[in-house]
Amino acid sequence: MQPDRHLPTIKRIAQKEITLFFASPVAWLFLATFAAVSLFVFFWGEAFFARNIADVRPLFEWMPILLIFLASALTMRLWSEEKRSGTIEHVLTQSVPLWHFVVGKFAGCLALLLIALLITLPLPFSVALMGDLDWGPVLGGYLATFLLGATYLSIGLFVSARSDNPIVSLISATALCAALYMLGNPALTDFAGQQLGEWLRRLGTGSRFDSITRGVIDFRDLYYYLSLIVVFLVLNTFVLERQRWTNTGRSSHHRYWRNMTALIALNALAANFWIGQLPLRVDATEGNQYSLSQATENYLDRLEEPLLLRGYFSAKTHPLLAPLVPQLKDLLREYAVVGGDRLRVEFIDPARNPEQEEEANQRYGIQPTPFQVADRYEAAIVSSYFNVLVQYGDEHEVLGFQDLIEVRSGSETDLDVRLRNPEHDITRAIRKVQNSYQASGNLFDTVQDQLTFTAYISSNELLPDSLREFRKQVRSVVDSMANKANGRFSINIVDPTADDLENQLAEDFGFQPMTTSLFSDERFYFYMVLSDEDQHVQIPLGDLSENEFRRNLEAGIKRFARGFTKTVAFVAPEAAPQYSRYGSRFSQLEQFLSQEMKVKREDLSDGAVAGDADLLFLAAPENLDAKALFAVDQFLMQGGTVVLASSPFRSDLSGRQLSVRRVNSGLDDWLKHHGVHIDNALVLDKQNAALPVPVTRTVGGFQLQELRMLDYPYFIDLRGSGLNQEHPVTADLLQLTVPWASPIKVSLDETSGLAATNLLQSSPGSWLSDSTDVMPNVDSSGTSTFTPTDETGSEVLGISLTGRFTSYFADKDSPVLTPETADDEASNEATTQNPDDAITASAAIKHSPESARLIIFSSNDFLSDQAIGLASSAARSEYLNSLQLAANTVEWALDDSGLLSIRGRGHFNRTLPPMGTTTQMLWEYLNYAFAGFALITIALVQRHRRRNREHRYRQLIINV
Numbered sequence: 001m002q003p004d005r006h007l008p009t010i011k012r013i014a015q016k017e018i019t020l021f022f023a024s025p026v027a028w029l030f031l032a033t034f035a036a037v038s039l040f041v042f043f044w045g046e047a048f049f050a051r052n053i054a055d056v057r058p059l060f061e062w063m064p065i066l067l068i069f070l071a072s073a074l075t076m077r078l079w080s081e082e083k084r085s086g087t088i089e090h091v092l093t094q095s096v097p098l099w100h101f102v103v104g105k106f107a108g109c110l111a112l113l114l115i116a117l118l119i120t121l122p123l124p125f126s127v128a129l130m131g132d133l134d135w136g137p138v139l140g141g142y143l144a145t146f147l148l149g150a151t152y153l154s155i156g157l158f159v160s161a162r163s164d165n166p167i168v169s170l171i172s173a174t175a176l177c178a179a180l181y182m183l184g185n186p187a188l189t190d191f192a193g194q195q196l197g198e199w200l201r202r203l204g205t206g207s208r209f210d211s212i213t214r215g216v217i218d219f220r221d222l223y224y225y226l227s228l229i230v231v232f233l234v235l236n237t238f239v240l241e242r243q244r245w246t247n248t249g250r251s252s253h254h255r256y257w258r259n260m261t262a263l264i265a266l267n268a269l270a271a272n273f274w275i276g277q278l279p280l281r282v283d284a285t286e287g288n289q290y291s292l293s294q295a296t297e298n299y300l301d302r303l304e305e306p307l308l309l310r311g312y313f314s315a316k317t318h319p320l321l322a323p324l325v326p327q328l329k330d331l332l333r334e335y336a337v338v339g340g341d342r343l344r345v346e347f348i349d350p351a352r353n354p355e356q357e358e359e360a361n362q363r364y365g366i367q368p369t370p371f372q373v374a375d376r377y378e379a380a381i382v383s384s385y386f387n388v389l390v391q392y393g394d395e396h397e398v399l400g401f402q403d404l405i406e407v408r409s410g411s412e413t414d415l416d417v418r419l420r421n422p423e424h425d426i427t428r429a430i431r432k433v434q435n436s437y438q439a440s441g442n443l444f445d446t447v448q449d450q451l452t453f454t455a456y457i458s459s460n461e462l463l464p465d466s467l468r469e470f471r472k473q474v475r476s477v478v479d480s481m482a483n484k485a486n487g488r489f490s491i492n493i494v495d496p497t498a499d500d501l502e503n504q505l506a507e508d509f510g511f512q513p514m515t516t517s518l519f520s521d522e523r524f525y526f527y528m529v530l531s532d533e534d535q536h537v538q539i540p541l542g543d544l545s546e547n548e549f550r551r552n553l554e555a556g557i558k559r560f561a562r563g564f565t566k567t568v569a570f571v572a573p574e575a576a577p578q579y580s581r582y583g584s585r586f587s588q589l590e591q592f593l594s595q596e597m598k599v600k601r602e603d604l605s606d607g608a609v610a611g612d613a614d615l616l617f618l619a620a621p622e623n624l625d626a627k628a629l630f631a632v633d634q635f636l637m638q639g640g641t642v643v644l645a646s647s648p649f650r651s652d653l654s655g656r657q658l659s660v661r662r663v664n665s666g667l668d669d670w671l672k673h674h675g676v677h678i679d680n681a682l683v684l685d686k687q688n689a690a691l692p693v694p695v696t697r698t699v700g701g702f703q704l705q706e707l708r709m710l711d712y713p714y715f716i717d718l719r720g721s722g723l724n725q726e727h728p729v730t731a732d733l734l735q736l737t738v739p740w741a742s743p744i745k746v747s748l749d750e751t752s753g754l755a756a757t758n759l760l761q762s763s764p765g766s767w768l769s770d771s772t773d774v775m776p777n778v779d780s781s782g783t784s785t786f787t788p789t790d791e792t793g794s795e796v797l798g799i800s801l802t803g804r805f806t807s808y809f810a811d812k813d814s815p816v817l818t819p820e821t822a823d824d825e826a827s828n829e830a831t832t833q834n835p836d837d838a839i840t841a842s843a844a845i846k847h848s849p850e851s852a853r854l855i856i857f858s859s860n861d862f863l864s865d866q867a868i869g870l871a872s873s874a875a876r877s878e879y880l881n882s883l884q885l886a887a888n889t890v891e892w893a894l895d896d897s898g899l900l901s902i903r904g905r906g907h908f909n910r911t912l913p914p915m916g917t918t919t920q921m922l923w924e925y926l927n928y929a930f931a932g933f934a935l936i937t938i939a940l941v942q943r944h945r946r947r948n949r950e951h952r953y954r955q956l957i958i959n960v
Contacts, residue, residue, distance in 0.1 A: 009096055013104025017078070018111055027112055030074050034116040037066055042123060054131025056124045057326065060141040060213045064181055064206045067149045072173035074112065075156030076166040078105050079240075083164035092244050099237045102157065106233060109153045110146075117142060136284030137215035144212035147225035148205060152177050154232035161239045180228075181206045202272075211337070214330045219280035220272070227268040234264050292338050296427045300335070302434060303342040308391040309335055309426070310346040312360055317384035318371040320417040324405065328388070331422050350385050364389055364398055388426060392433040399429055428596065449532040451485070451560060453478050453553075454492045456505060458524040462497075466544055467526055473546040474528070477553060496525045509536070510637060510807065510846035530556045536849055538638045540611040552611030559614065566894045568593055569602035569613035573622055585865045586619045592883040593617075597890060604628035607816040609635040614894055617643045617886075620650060620860040624666030626815035630844070633670065633808050637845040641853040641893040643886075647742040648680045649772070650860045651867075660740055660772050663860065671856075673808045674801065675748040675756075678858050682740060682774070683795050684713035684786060686765035687722075689737045691715055691776060692873040710776045713766075713786045715739050715871075716797070722761050727800070729855075729888045730759050736881050739867050741859040743768065743795035753804040760798030760857065767792045801854040809844040853893050 021027035042058045082088040091101055124138045152173075159173040160166075184204015201207040205228075208221040238261040283291040300307075309332050313325050329347060336345040350357035350368070360366040368383035386401040406420040455478075460468050475493075482489045496502050505511040505527070513523035528539040530553070537556045542548035555567070570593075572586045593599045602609060602616070607627035609616055616635050621644075624632070636642050646667065649660045660682070671677065691712035716738045723730040730736075738760065746756045767788045809815075861867045862882050871879035 009100045010104045010107060013101055014107035014111065017105050017108030021108065021112055026074065026077070030070055030112060031116050031119065034066070034070060035119050037062075038120050039123075041066075054127055054133050055326075056127055056133075056138055056141060057213065059120060059123055060145060060209075063145050064148060064209050067145070067152050068174055068177040068181065071109075071113075071149060071152035072156050072159075072170050072177065074109060075153055075160050075173065076169040077160070078109075078157060079160040079236075080163050080166045080169045084166075088243070092240065098240045098244075099233075102233055102236045102240070106150075106154060106157060109157075110150055113146065113149045113153065117145060134215070134286045136286060137213060140215045140217055140284055141213040143217065144209045144221075147212075147222065148209050151205060151225050151228045151232075154229045154236070155180075158232040158236040158239070161236050177205075180204065184208070211333075214333070215283065215285035216334070216337075217282045217284055224272055227272055230268045231265045234261055234268075237261075292334055292423060293427075296335075296423060296430075297338055299427055299430050299434065300339045300343060303339065303392075305342075305393050305437070307339065307343045307430065307433075308346070308389070309343065310348060310389040310391070312348055312350055312366060312385040312387040312389065314351055314368070314382075314384040314386070315349050316351075316382055317386065318382070321371075321384070321386055321401065321405070324417070324419050325386070327419055328404070328422055331426070332388070335426070360385075360387075360389075364396060366398055366400075369401065388429075390426065390429040390433055392430070393437045395433040395436040397429040397433050399425055432596075449560065450488055450490065451557065452490050452492060452531050453481075454494060454529045454531065456494050456496050456501070456511065456525050456527045456529070458497055458526070459495055462522065462524040463526065464524075467524075470541075470544045470549075471526075474549060477546060477550050481553065481557075506846065509538070510810075510848070512844065512846060530560070532560055535560065535851060536639065538845075540608065540638075542611050548611070555612035555614075566614040566890075567598045567600065567610075567612050568890060569609050569616045570599050570619070571602050571604060571617065571621060572619035586863060588865050588868055589619065589863045589883060589886060592880070593887060593890060596887060604631040607631050609640070613640070615641045615643065615890060617890070618667075619645050619863055620663075621646055621665045621667065622650075622663050629666060629670055630809060630815045632667070634845055636805055636852050636854060637807050637848045639849040639851045641855070643855045643857075643889055643893065645857045645859060645863055647678055647740070647858045647860050649682060649740055649742065651740050651774070653866055658775055660774050662772065670808050674805060674854065675746055675752060675754065676799070676801070676856060677745045677747070678856075679743045679745060679768070681742060681768040681770045682714065683716060683743055683762055683766050683797065684769055684788070685716040685762045685767075686713065686788065687717050687719075687763040688713045689715040689717045689871065692870060711786070712776055713788075714774055716741055716762050716766070718760055718762070718797075722763060724757065724759050724761075727757060727759060728892050729800070729885065730798075732888070733881060733885060736760070736885060737867075737871050737879070738797055738857075738859050738862045738882075739870070740774065740861050741797045741857075744797065744799055744856060744858045746796070746799060752806075754801050755803050757800045757802075758796050758798070759800055759855075760796070762795045762797060764794050765792055766795055768795070797859070798857045799855070801856075802850075803852070804850055805848040805852050805854070807844050807846050807848075810846040812844070814844050855889055855893065 018027075021030075038059060041062050042056070079088070082091065091098070094101075124133060124135075127133050128135075155177055156169070156173040159176060160169040163169045163172065181204060184201040184207030202224075205225075208224055211218060212221055238257065241257055311329060311332055313329070317325070332345045332347075336343055348356050348360075350360060366385070366387050366389070368385050370381050370383050386404070388399040388404070390397045390399070403425055404419060404422055406418055455474065457463070457471060460471070463471065478489075478491050482491060494501065496505055502513070502525075505525075509527070509529070511525070511527050514526060515523055526541065528541075530537045530539055537559050539549075539552050539556050542552050558566075570586075570590060572589075574585070590599050600610070600613075602613065604624070605627060607630050609631050613635070616632065618632070632642060644667070646665045648662055648664075650663045651658070651660045662680075668678075688711065690709035691714075692709055718736040718738060719734065723733050723736060725731050741762075748754050748756060765788065768791075769789075857863075863886055868879055868882060871882070
């Protein structure tokens, strides 16, 4: 009940102050100045229409400086005038607590500030009518302005209570507010170090203001303003209370007041340090534009050295790029917030900094891009910068506008330019420089868990001579590794025969005794496993050299480390010379994967996959022999991941002839062994993408060639339910075109230990065809005449198999040990006499660990350069969805799926529609007219209320 008892007094004081405001020119000067300056800054100072962005950020751009002068001018007379006129004595002698007067005057000032903000409301509504306005930053901007204005008002009241001269109060309040604003201003923080600059930004009122106006409402920023308001209101009350003591002298009551004032002020300010540790933030923007994903935060948490994000943005750039600059700057600022002391963000206009432009050109290879810019009066070529530099230690990565934006063409004159996915691109660059930086350091610096190297090796009496020597080299290498590991690497060498571990090895790892040839009865063990509490990685023997084993061991350790670039072993056929333009080549796929991984061509003819490979990617394999199949099988049995893009058909496009031919991958029996069968048929779907067909027309005696889009059911269009929204590989894809695909049938036994997950699926309106005639059928009107069969239904086009696989060669002889020709007795004799030549893959591992994965996409062509080129022609823009699917698959398979969780940013079109100068002037006039109308309305209401009061007063005199 206590607050209710005080409220009437505070309300009466606030009403009195508001009445006095409007009875004098102070309120009218404040409101008129606030409205005029805000509108001027919005339309002219920040050139709203020239920015071409549908937001109201220009309204709040200069608000911190504007409020300094207006709040100081509004409060300079509130207490100093009371002192000068002597009415302060009346206040001090009242039985009402002094804080009632302080809060009442403060509430009256807040009401005036609120009226001023209401006058500017037509601006966001006007922008919302013109374009797609995000209301989150608008609400954040008004909230930040109200809190900042309240802070300055409390400071002005405190200063006014300390002086009896309004001019002195004005100057002092302006200086104090400006000092708090300048603490976090880049003009000061840029001269301080990283740590000191961060502390200054936390103390500055302006830096907190910028964060809220972006639409990110942080409770720490809100409390910061509230704490300053409480502190200065408490100090204001204490100053007035001290004036009551002038005739009473010092007493314990006075000491109590001083102690309580200091305690309240110190606690209010100190709570900022405690609350500063709490991440209480709300992203009010549409689509959570400034909420960095958990994956990004994880990469920033790994920073061991300061990271620099520097944006090179030219003030004068192409009109379609200009709206994207503020979005990118805001996102980079969010990186600085999350990164804290470990991350620094800078923005540079190279045109204004010749020295930094020279550094960007020479050191980082950043060059301006020429754009043609035209307006009503002139056309010119402008060299503009739109780059982001990511630097970590001595490693750096540069992102240009080609990496950050996407262009969608509706027609030759209708271009939609947007940020593609800036958080993904920037975080990917951060990961890349982290990987490069860490790769040059100690390998074990990024290993957190205890690693154990276990070698299952038979006694020297059972080993061939070459393996006896190799055993010494293994011991030497692992000992040197242990010396560098700082206690995180232990060595364990076991003889399976002596310790009776043969059955356990067969059960746990599928290890079988090795042999040197098909004709030898000697059996021995030589397996090496690297493990922690959760994962086991087999180290291959390689070529039995010390250097090869060291590389394989380091590759195995990197699988347990964080931040190292993974290696993808890539297998794909080369294009035939006659199909140089549209052949079944995969150069774009290799290049795209190389941005994230180390991609190296793999030769499977020796029956083994390279020891440093983390993943095996088979793109359109053809006629794999037994040794190649053994290499694929054993890589999977070692716990690796195999990604397969294959079907029984392959397309050929030569000139104007389109055809498909049947191919044999060599994997059919191997896939059937794992419960997977790819049907010998093609899937056609009513939901399909268009096929661009060149058509030549004769117009006025001239031949013109154009692309005509034909309905083509072989180009299966997957979206919505066709893409598994629950799986990381496909959850973020909006659309995928899969050409010339075959259906996948899965039949898993309940005891197989495998789990299948559908990734890609055609629509219920799809059907099958076994014909190789895939030329578009067009009738006389130019319409496609493909007709579905009676049997239609959804078909699976992509699956993921996980679990414990059983080797296809578990009950078969190893192909590596099989002589190439049965009649070649010399070859057999050589194999017998030189048994050490075939040691490296002499026994098949019978089953895999649970970490093994097999991902299958049933199309030979959807990742090829040919298909990507056709899809790009149909979309009239660069088509990367299929490549992104491949990258997502690789990242997920390597347990590096952090980037997959980063949702798209910047896909909201905030540009203004084209409008002429007359229309722009009309909008400006309407906003100024409304501001004037609001002021006139307030004046009329105030005049009416004053007349009513005068009438009641005269009526009271008459009655008396």
